[in-house]
Amino acid sequence: MDLDTRALIAIFVGIVVIGIWLSQRHGKTSNNKSSGSKKLKSRPNTSNNATAVNNPTASNPPTNTANAPTNPNTASPAARGRRATSRRRTPAKKVNSKYVPAFGIWQINSSAIGTVVANAISSGYVEFDSSDNYGNEAELAVALNSHNVKRIYTKIDPIHYNNIIPSIQTAQRLFQGSGQLVIMLHWPGETTIQGSVAFPGANGVAAYRNLARLISRPAVSNFGVSHLTRISRIKKPYLNQIEINPLLQQTEIIRYCKKRNILVQAFSPLASGRLNTNPIVVDIASKHSKSVAQILIRYAYQKGADIVNVKTTNLSRMQENLDINDFVISKHDMRRLNGLRDDASYLLGTSNSAPSPQVFGPFQKQVRRPVPSAPPLGRLGYHLNRRLKRIRTAGRTLINTP
Template sequence: MSTITVPDVELANGATIPQLGLGVFQIPPDDTAEVVRQAVEAGYRHFDTAQMYRNEEGVGEGLKQSGIAREDVFITTKLANDAQGYDNAINALEGSLQRLGTDYVDLYLIHWPLPHKDLYPVTWTAFTDILRAEKARAIGVSNFQPEHLDRLREQSSVVPAVNQIELHPLLQQQELRAYHRAHGIVTEAWSPLAQGEVLGDPVIGEIAAKHGKSAAQVVLRWHIQLGNVVFPKSANADRLRENIDIFDFELDDADLRSITGLDAGHRTGPDPDTFEG
């Protein structure tokens, strides 16, 4: 079992979340349990899934096989886009809990705002009731823009604990991250390596050579130093170990400035303002 310790980030409600975890997006359901078991062995304690990924059951089975205590892991799942609405959101979580084999999740997220449906405000009401019922230790959103977050702040005293957004050196989201800081929202980064697009960049390569690390380790370390919560996806055991082995070096100011210069506003995924699910 790995001795690597991942730092925690405190959420606004006092709960804590490991700053680095494993994302299981696009990991086939039949492979998920074994990948999760290997990740626990490598030191991962944070697992990010979603109803739409169709591998929640594999996450639960992998954690069961690992023998790790439920209180020692952090599980995130996300509401399916077709399950927005008050009753739907509550019922969908019950299905997730059954598939995951747990009585609660650590974090429940609205996966996309889908502004054309205009259901995310009433869905957030359901989420606050889920929080009060202790079916989730924290609640948040994913892919929300400031105007979406403003509507939630207007209607509820419960601010999302996190906003999970596409974020990587090619899309640094500085304005949205500033909004998060101003309102006590933790930034989570999905597609943290830009689906691999950034790994061949010569700037990243020079920094990696300087520190004796891989390009992926440099980018993940950049996320950590920004304060992001990050969960790279991998189904490869060696890559799992490489991705978590980023706590024995630090990028200097020159490195950080160089990476800041890579921002190109480039998305690898959908635009939240136009995505219709």
């Protein structure tokens, strides 16, 4: 074979190799292009989601993007894990459902309760929040007597923790036949606030143990993460009621409750009026053509509350507070509201009368006080018997000594 023939063969082989390489490269490019087109196809779904979130009344439910591109059964475990995580984080919670706040009666004059409750029921409220120390619970019970509402929340004051049975019975007797009754402990128990002891002798753990033993849905209020962890060893609480608003966000407690399926109920969503003229809240309200109150109630729901308590004696505001289902606060605006956090409010709450869970230290391990409703009569009997023996001995000495 001469030199020319060899050169021709080498050139031919070179052309074939280049051809194969080019064809492989072309194939890769076309694959990439096809996957790119899939991504592009998925984009309209994303925009649909945004529309649905911003307009909860939209008829199309939000599409779950995790279902679209690949078959979940054939995807790798890592990919499945990623999708599962993204599904958990999807803020699709109750987007298309309707939020109906509960009606709180704190600080409403007992003489006005009848009218206020009648107006609230006619406005559409189906849940009512009360407490044995509000001073108007009996009037609420009378006002609800002729109506059957969905649920009534009531709280037991720490002064009754050591003898909880009469308090439970009073609540049951008051609201018998009015709706489902949820009884909660109002505070974790004894604590020291600004140098003075609040709720002296109140043992939250013992009270909760009795509550959980006696009723099927024991609930609590103003309990922090450490308190919830402790009482969950007895029985998981049904609900925890805490103050939630941009000043007091309680993110950790909400996260804890969500993770363990404990319902979160928010009180004072309007931060006791301290945000009525706040420029950020006013700006967001004007953007949605809503009132400041509506924005703050919606904020509490989007922050993670399952139930939000509202209170007003004004009929038009009662109706206004229910009109919170046709808008959603955007993530950007939620971040702006979150920026209003005020740690100084933790001490006594925004109302300056309701200490936050952070004020209460963790439950003491060794705190076990005798409950007066179950006095240690057994021990008394034992001591009486021992004393009787000593009386007999002294008596015999008296008789037998000359």
